[in-house]
Amino acid sequence: MASILSPTTSGYSPRRKSRFSRYVIFGLLVAATLFYLAPVYVMVINGLKDKSYMTLAGMWNLPRDLGGGGFPVAWEVLSPNIWASLRMVIPAAILSSLLGAVNGYLLSKWKFRGSDIIFTLILFGMFIPYQAILIPLIRTLDLVGLYGSWKGLVMVHVIYGIPIASLIFRNYFTNVPSELVEAARIDGAGLIQTFFQIMLPLSLPAFVVVGIFQFTNIWNDFLFGVTVVFSPADQPVTVALNNLNGTNSVDWTVVMAAAVLSALPTALVYIFLGRFFIRGLLAGSMKG
């Protein structure tokens, strides 16, 4: 009886089984990672290749030499638009975060009659597809004299970012004890002083989340960039990248290098601030 039940004699070992399942899980994770990184690999190595070695059959092969491939040309072509994107993305992300913070603060801590309805209406903006509002958007921008300018594009992204930013900040502030606001009011602070002196410094995790979210979203936008801004030099990098796709022949090393360059800022933001992003998303979900 003992020999039947004995793990050593029967070949059954919980530890061995657990190790096996761990190998399977790791194997699957590595396979998934390779699958997701494959396009990045193709972009980087083909961007580094010399134009003469660029073939469809050899697209998985490593470059023969490290001469920079299509990167110098890609940088030369794209750099004005990378700066144009940064000039547009940074203020748009900051402004929409700030407005979202104000909305979140008012909708969570200074509730008024009808505030829940207003919140629902603000959230509704998240579900309207970009294409649906293009015509009224352009009419409005034309009306305020911003159609065709990168400043108009900033305004569009600020407004389009308000719903998600308001949602994140409202949820964040809901978890901040109301007693802090009440204590500030008792101490003589009004709505604005309480916001700037107490709530804003406490909302750094939410700012990181909204900031990363907005930066990535706005950077990756193509539709508003191509419709709102006329001047090629002022258009965002996504539009410039698309314009590399020439009508007669395409230099794929340059296109690949340009794709890497245009994806780099959002990747860097996530690499350096990603841990704050995760922490910020979790902030307020747990007490203590």
Add this chain to the structure above:
Amino acid sequence: MGANLQVRALSKAFDNTVAVDDVSLDVSPGEFLSLLGPSGCGKTTTLRLIAGLERADDGEIVIDGREVTNVPPQRRMLGMVFQQYALFPNLTAYENIAFALRVRRQSKSEVARRVGELLAVVHLEDAAGRYPHQLSGGMQQRVALARALAAEPPLLLLDEPLSALDAAIRDELRTELRRLQRQLELTVIYVTHDQAEAMAISDRIVVMDRGTVNQIGSPQELYDRPATRFSASFIGASNRRLTTVELVDGEPTISWGTARLPVTPNGAVNPGSTVLAVWRPEAAAVSALLPESAVTAAMPSALRGRIELVTFLGPITRLDVRVDGDDEPVLVDLVSAAAAHLEAGQVITVTVPPDAIRIYT
């Protein structure tokens, strides 16, 4: 000098639940008034209405002759300490205390002077640069108190400020709070559900029940002469029984177990009516200590019973006595020295003076 506070017919309901119902108070300058009652009795809502953190449905609040019922909290000139301290986590102890002064745009030197003074008052000079999470519960509460006092408010509101603290720190802070209140001649409204705390610290206590004021009086008055059944049950330990009043030789008595105790009702009581009889454990005297075999004769005007439990509580000793014919033991508190020779199982007689028994119709 503390403020004069008048609350007139204050009412507040949340949805269909009445939290505060027609509450009126008159608090003198420099008075320490406690709002005492069980959870949900409306004491915190009353305090929040006074603070302006809730809007009253009805009634008015007057501070130093100025009607403030609809004035926002930041313009009422009062200080408040919250149950969970509500210290600003992004500010140091110094900055927390300075907050109210900076909001009022006081000069840097004046802020430094006042904060230094308050840090000394609450004995936290060494903790000025620490953030709330670096302070113990007691220290956090001291900072909260100093913050509430920073702008020198004539009226200080405290919402169960000591309830989250250990017993020893609570006692120490309670004494300190009382000392400060006297020293600064502040008017204080103090919310607590702890009747011992309210007794120890207050000039007057407002007993609240289901949103209404049940009784207002000094701790001594409330303890000795509770005006209502609720006050009698809520404040202090007591022996309580529902019983009937009967006349014996023309004198009113109540039945308690097999005994019939003479009483002197504090109001008109009809013979035969059911009443609540209440007496304090320390009001009784163990007038005779008899061996069980000797207890034969009926002693109708005293309770006779067996000691079930002897609990030594330091200066006093509490006896749980199972009285003949009664379902529950009665409590009797004796000075410990007088109870030294008592032990469980002994049979004793307990005499309760007629005027110590309060009758509630």
